Amino acid sequence: MTTQLSRRGFLKTAAAAGAVLYVGVQADGAMAASKSANALLNPFVKIDSDGNVIAIVKHFEMGQGPATGLTTLVAEELGVSMDQISYEFAPSDASVYNNLLFGPFQGTGGSTAMANSWMQYRTAGANAREMLIKAAARDWGIDAAELDIQNGQIIGAGNAAPLGEFVTAAADFAPSETPRLRDPSEWKIIGKASTRRKDSPIKINGEAKFAMDVQLDNQMVVMIKRTPQRGGTVASFDDSAAREVKGFIMAQTLPTNHGVAVYAETTWAAMQARNALNVDWDLSAAENRSSQDIRDEIMAALDADPVFNVNQADLASVRSTVDGAAKVVEKTFYFPLLAHAPMEPLNCTIEQTEEGDIVLHDGAQMPTGPHMAYQQIFGLPADKIHINTMLAGGSFGRRATPDADYQVEAGLAFVMTDRSRPVKLVWDREDDIRGGYYRPAFGHKVRVGLDEAGTIVGWEHQVAGQSIMKGTSFEGFAVRDGIDHSSVEGIADSPYTIPGQALGLTDTEKATSVLWWRSVGHTHTAYVMEVMMDLAARAAGKDPVEFRLAYLTGEGDAERKAGALKLAAEKAGWGNAAPGRVQGIAVHKSFGSYVAEVVELSGNLDDGIVIEKVTAAVDCGIAVNPDVIKAQIEGGIAYGIGHAMRDQITLDGGAVEQSNFPDYEPLRISDIKEIETHIVASAEAPTGIGEPGTPPSAPALANAIAQLDVVVAELPMAENGVSFA
Amino acid sequence: MAISININGEQRDVDAEPGTPLLWVIRDELKLAGTKFGCGVASCGACTVHLNGEPVRSCQTYIEDVEDAEITTIEKMAEDRVGAAVQQAWLELDVVQCGYCQSGQIMSAVGLLRENAKPTAEDVDEYMYGNACRCATYQRIRAGVLRAAEILEA
Numbered sequence: 001m002t003t004q005l006s007r008r009g010f011l012k013t014a015a016a017a018g019a020v021l022y023v024g025v026q027a028d029g030a031m032a033a034s035k036s037a038n039a040l041l042n043p044f045v046k047i048d049s050d051g052n053v054i055a056i057v058k059h060f061e062m063g064q065g066p067a068t069g070l071t072t073l074v075a076e077e078l079g080v081s082m083d084q085i086s087y088e089f090a091p092s093d094a095s096v097y098n099n100l101l102f103g104p105f106q107g108t109g110g111s112t113a114m115a116n117s118w119m120q121y122r123t124a125g126a127n128a129r130e131m132l133i134k135a136a137a138r139d140w141g142i143d144a145a146e147l148d149i150q151n152g153q154i155i156g157a158g159n160a161a162p163l164g165e166f167v168t169a170a171a172d173f174a175p176s177e178t179p180r181l182r183d184p185s186e187w188k189i190i191g192k193a194s195t196r197r198k199d200s201p202i203k204i205n206g207e208a209k210f211a212m213d214v215q216l217d218n219q220m221v222v223m224i225k226r227t228p229q230r231g232g233t234v235a236s237f238d239d240s241a242a243r244e245v246k247g248f249i250m251a252q253t254l255p256t257n258h259g260v261a262v263y264a265e266t267t268w269a270a271m272q273a274r275n276a277l278n279v280d281w282d283l284s285a286a287e288n289r290s291s292q293d294i295r296d297e298i299m300a301a302l303d304a305d306p307v308f309n310v311n312q313a314d315l316a317s318v319r320s321t322v323d324g325a326a327k328v329v330e331k332t333f334y335f336p337l338l339a340h341a342p343m344e345p346l347n348c349t350i351e352q353t354e355e356g357d358i359v360l361h362d363g364a365q366m367p368t369g370p371h372m373a374y375q376q377i378f379g380l381p382a383d384k385i386h387i388n389t390m391l392a393g394g395s396f397g398r399r400a401t402p403d404a405d406y407q408v409e410a411g412l413a414f415v416m417t418d419r420s421r422p423v424k425l426v427w428d429r430e431d432d433i434r435g436g437y438y439r440p441a442f443g444h445k446v447r448v449g450l451d452e453a454g455t456i457v458g459w460e461h462q463v464a465g466q467s468i469m470k471g472t473s474f475e476g477f478a479v480r481d482g483i484d485h486s487s488v489e490g491i492a493d494s495p496y497t498i499p500g501q502a503l504g505l506t507d508t509e510k511a512t513s514v515l516w517w518r519s520v521g522h523t524h525t526a527y528v529m530e531v532m533m534d535l536a537a538r539a540a541g542k543d544p545v546e547f548r549l550a551y552l553t554g555e556g557d558a559e560r561k562a563g564a565l566k567l568a569a570e571k572a573g574w575g576n577a578a579p580g581r582v583q584g585i586a587v588h589k590s591f592g593s594y595v596a597e598v599v600e601l602s603g604n605l606d607d608g609i610v611i612e613k614v615t616a617a618v619d620c621g622i623a624v625n626p627d628v629i630k631a632q633i634e635g636g637i638a639y640g641i642g643h644a645m646r647d648q649i650t651l652d653g654g655a656v657e658q659s660n661f662p663d664y665e666p667l668r669i670s671d672i673k674e675i676e677t678h679i680v681a682s683a684e685a686p687t688g689i690g691e692p693g694t695p696p697s698a699p700a701l702a703n704a705i706a707q708l709d710v711v712v713a714e715l716p717m718a719e720n721g722v723s724f725a
Numbered sequence: 726m727a728i729s730i731n732i733n734g735e736q737r738d739v740d741a742e743p744g745t746p747l748l749w750v751i752r753d754e755l756k757l758a759g760t761k762f763g764c765g766v767a768s769c770g771a772c773t774v775h776l777n778g779e780p781v782r783s784c785q786t787y788i789e790d791v792e793d794a795e796i797t798t799i800e801k802m803a804e805d806r807v808g809a810a811v812q813q814a815w816l817e818l819d820v821v822q823c824g825y826c827q828s829g830q831i832m833s834a835v836g837l838l839r840e841n842a843k844p845t846a847e848d849v850d851e852y853m854y855g856n857a858c859r860c861a862t863y864q865r866i867r868a869g870v871l872r873a874a875e876i877l878e879a
Contacts, residue, residue: 205802213758267762268745392823394860668857
């Protein structure tokens with residue numbers, strides 16, 4: 001992936017509405033300085049003549065913090081306090097609000113929000129500052145170099161004025177391609193632990209509007225009765241019982257034939273009517289495999305030679321080295337399907353304006369996806385489609401599907417009507433748990449050879465599972481030489497220097513749709529790498545921390561990973577667990593960040609375990625909002641541990657067996673007693689934080705549990721006799 | 726059928742069939758969107774409201790059973806002494822992430838503090854067990870309840 005930072009050009013404009021200053025980047029990267037409002041303008045900073053500053057946030061907020069983080073960057077550079085700035089979510093326009101790490105695509109994912117916005121938003125804030133200062137300097141007849149903006153006041157050389165006074169005049173000045181960015185020594189907000197989230201106040205009193213809260217005049221609520229097995233189609237349906245439900249409007253088969261859309265006046269009516277609908281399914285071509293079939297296929301692939309030799313190693317040579325090693329540690333792992341289950345079930349609302357434009361109200365993680373899909377569904381040009389990005393009640397990846405699944409469902413349900421009434425598509429929890437797009441099932445088989453001194457001499461690693469990217473619109477972007485990197489990330493690019501490593505990959509059939517799930521391939525690769533590292537260390541008779549450090553001897557990547565490992569070990573009191581407790585450790589790099597975690601637990605296999613404490617150390621570059629970082633690590637750890645302990649999606653004859661939280665149990669408040677997070681001081685550019693807390697959590701837990709005499713190689717833990725006390 | 730209910734101190738007439746969950750009356754009829762739908766089976770707590778001051782899951786509370794009750798939702802919590810303290814603690818600690826479950830968390834937390842002014846961490850874990858947070862803001866929820874107790878004591 002490449003950034004487009006070098007092509008950046010800046011421009012400004014005065015909005016048609018009057019004294020509003022926009023500062024941003026033009027789509028084609030060219031310099032432009034038109035004073036007229038320009039559709040191609042890319043405003044990140046909006047200031048009105050009253051001095052109200054608004055950061056235009058191009059990443060959606062699912063709790064991971066960009067509404068605070070990107071706003072922080074603008075506030076810092078411009079020179080306003082966090083109380084003097086608010087935020088709005090950007091409209092859908094990939095030509096200006098694209099994710100710089102995704103190319104011409106607007107979207108949030110891969111823990112990139114801060115990483116790709118860091119320079120872009122600072123530069124936009126700095127340009128706004130410089131233009132305002134130049135306007136003030138001209139008015140006051142002094143050199144702009146003598147002025148700064150502090151707390152919203154333009155000050156210097158004995159002068160002071162609120163920045164709002166110069167908003168109109170600032171538009172006379174051209175933005176710079178390289179405005180002066182504030183030196184880190186000047187930072188007042190970046191790195192400050194006391195900064196509070198911008199979205200907290202509206203999330204504690206019911207004011208926050210999620211997509212689920214959209215209530216348009218005259219809207220219909222649509223729920224869809226979907227095929228119980230992937231690939232099934234509607235043969236016929238009988239809605240006579242549904243018609244008895246008060247508020248039922250109509251039922252129609254979707255054009256895809258994969259379900260029946262039930263339209264009603266209210267959500268409750270839609271739920272009841274859908275339950276009353278009788279559908280006769282044609283399952284002749286439907287998926288009918290069970291979880292055991294998926295597992296059998298993966299295990300068989302692990303026993304055969306891999307289809308792809310990922311690191312171009314000499315497999316025969318590595319095998320023979322391992323075979324001839326003094327000690328061999330061997331383990332076969334299996335990871336089940338997992339659902340994301342964000343708190344807010346999937347939903348979106350679609351309407352047509354009087355001008356014939358289409359408006360989608362959505363917690364839109366990748367607006368470009370539905371934007372493109374709607375051009376096809378409605379036969380409209382891009383500028384006739386608008387996406388109102390709303391707060392999202394979690395996602396963990398689920399709101400970003402390459403085929404824009406739920407937005408397309410809403411579009412199809414709407415296009416089948418006369419479009420006089422808005423359509424709100426609502427999924428319930430059962431739809432969510434059974435709706436596919438799971439973390440794929442994967443298996444790993446690893447054989448590690450150690451010499452007499454306990455040093456690794458060979459590492460044969462086979463991976464088999466369901467490729468996330470293949471067969472999707474992201475294939476061209478993410479698959480190289482047949483290898484879906486997301487299947488092997490965290491192994492192929494690990495900062496460990498492991499001698500004699502062979503990495504093979506075989507894709508297996510997808511019996512259900514699969515998708516990235518918080519930390520994508522790292523969900524399984526970190527587990528395997530870190531459990532194997534522990535097993536190898538113990539076979540070598542070495543301390544797991546010291547053993548790992550021996551393979552992290554280089555500079556840069558390895559050094560930073562080692563730094564996180566050492567800090568977590570130090571802060572956790574590694575090796576000094578309280579009586580009756582055991583510790584496990586893991587460290588992993590993902591999304592550019594390095595996270596180490598120590599799990600300390602008490603209890604035993606008979607009575608259950610208690611996770612007393614998790615101590616984490618994270619190096620994610622410059623910590624823009626330290627408290628948001630800590631929150632993401634806390635949540636990331638718990639997300640990993642919760643699923644590892646007891647969750648899996650299983651199929652029986654192609655049908656999903658779980659249906660709601662009682663059988664897909666979320667982590668509960670009592671499951672982890674304490675999480676303590678330490679941030680490694682860094683001057684490097686910020687990297688990911690939404691996902692990197694998750695990968696090391698399950699292996700750190702497994703490595704602690706291993707000391708209770710069960711090495712869990714097949715998740716969830718519950719299937720291995722491990723449960724919470 | 727027409728039913729009159731008392732919600733947030735107001736008497737409101739609603740049109741709902743018997744068997745309609747209070748959740749959907751609150752959200753779809755009364756347009757009070759702060760109370761959330763998460764699971765529909767009383768397994769996540771996102772829909773928690775107060776019925777005569779006690780937390781209940783509104784997705785499993787039926788409209789015909791609340792005619793004589795006082796219903797309170799998150800929208801009214803700022804006016805409640807305990808509710809305001811919990812909200813203050815939530816802001817101090819930045820408990821929220823996505824925020825979708827937090828109305829329910831706060832309604833439960835208020836219920837706990839009314840019952841037990843000085844809860845321990847274990848009390849919080851036990852009482853709040855049924856309120857799921859998929860972002861796992863749990864340790865801040867726990868700390869938030871304990872902090873709210875301090876605020877109330879001051």
